Amino acid sequence: MSAFGGKPGRRRGAVLAGAVAVLVLAGCEYTGPDERGPSPTATVTPQQRSFEENMAEVARLLGAPPTDPGMPSEAEPVGKLFLVLAPGDYMVTGACAGVYGAKLTIVRDDGVPEASEFRCSSALDRFFRHDGGPVTISAIPRTGKPSATGVRIQPNPDPRLSELEDLSEWSGQLLQPPERGELRGTNIANGTTKGTLMAEPGRYNLDFVCAGASFAQLSLATSAGAEVLAPVRVPCDGRPVRTPLSLPTKGADISFSPLERTDTRFTFRLVPAGDAAPAG
Numbered sequence: 001m002s003a004f005g006g007k008p009g010r011r012r013g014a015v016l017a018g019a020v021a022v023l024v025l026a027g028c029e030y031t032g033p034d035e036r037g038p039s040p041t042a043t044v045t046p047q048q049r050s051f052e053e054n055m056a057e058v059a060r061l062l063g064a065p066p067t068d069p070g071m072p073s074e075a076e077p078v079g080k081l082f083l084v085l086a087p088g089d090y091m092v093t094g095a096c097a098g099v100y101g102a103k104l105t106i107v108r109d110d111g112v113p114e115a116s117e118f119r120c121s122s123a124l125d126r127f128f129r130h131d132g133g134p135v136t137i138s139a140i141p142r143t144g145k146p147s148a149t150g151v152r153i154q155p156n157p158d159p160r161l162s163e164l165e166d167l168s169e170w171s172g173q174l175l176q177p178p179e180r181g182e183l184r185g186t187n188i189a190n191g192t193t194k195g196t197l198m199a200e201p202g203r204y205n206l207d208f209v210c211a212g213a214s215f216a217q218l219s220l221a222t223s224a225g226a227e228v229l230a231p232v233r234v235p236c237d238g239r240p241v242r243t244p245l246s247l248p249t250k251g252a253d254i255s256f257s258p259l260e261r262t263d264t265r266f267t268f269r270l271v272p273a274g275d276a277a278p279a280g
Helices: 051-062 159-174
Strands: 022-025 079-085 088-097 101-107 113-119 124-130 133-141 148-155 183-189 193-197 202-222 227-237 241-247 252-258 264-272
Touching: 051 088, 051 148, 079 088, 079 148, 088 101, 088 113, 088 133, 088 159, 101 124, 113 124, 124 159, 133 148, 159 183, 159 202, 159 264, 183 193, 183 252, 227 241, 227 252, 252 264
Parallel strands: none
Antiparallel strands: 022 183, 079 133, 088 124, 088 148, 101 113, 101 133, 183 264, 193 252, 202 227, 202 241, 202 252, 202 264
């Protein structure tokens, strides 16, 4: 997971963490069994339907009338929208039928596409923050007719997604410029919160910023529990604090606790110091 690695979409029914304890970490690692299904490039034959049935299925998945802009038609089976939007937060949704998968693409006025592949078993929702101006949205299927795709856009209905985007932008503005090999984390909490960065053993600089409470307590240990940075009181004045440290084993567990029970933003990163030679 990454606080700055793009804006992945979410499938319908996905569970979102609350804004009071949302942890966005770079350098996370998953070691459990691979329970994912086949990739979008796998060869799977979808249920065979007529084009009219596929259009109806797209309308059902999107919850939109079949005559709405962005819906497929006999003349244009691919859902597309060409819009000029006011600045704001939006939810873009794509759906497809009659094919295994499709690609939802958003192109702003800079011409750079932001693409997400998805399967046709359910619609794909994608949060979209726009500065205002023209935007093109499309859902391109892997095959032509009788497959069909559709897209729709609406004001963002989930304030938690806007809060996450605010948090990510705040972190990016304070810890500049990005440094080679850095690992980042960002959070908002009103109580003790912990997060792990999967850093290799070595020498690092820990950069930390918080805002909300007047002060917070910060500490760091290895994933094995060995203390690296004893609990220290830091001011939450929005100014970065840099602390050198040595990590003897893999994994850094960072603990943060605002001294008042008020929602407090914090962001941190581990930056290799010099050649990041192993400690000890």
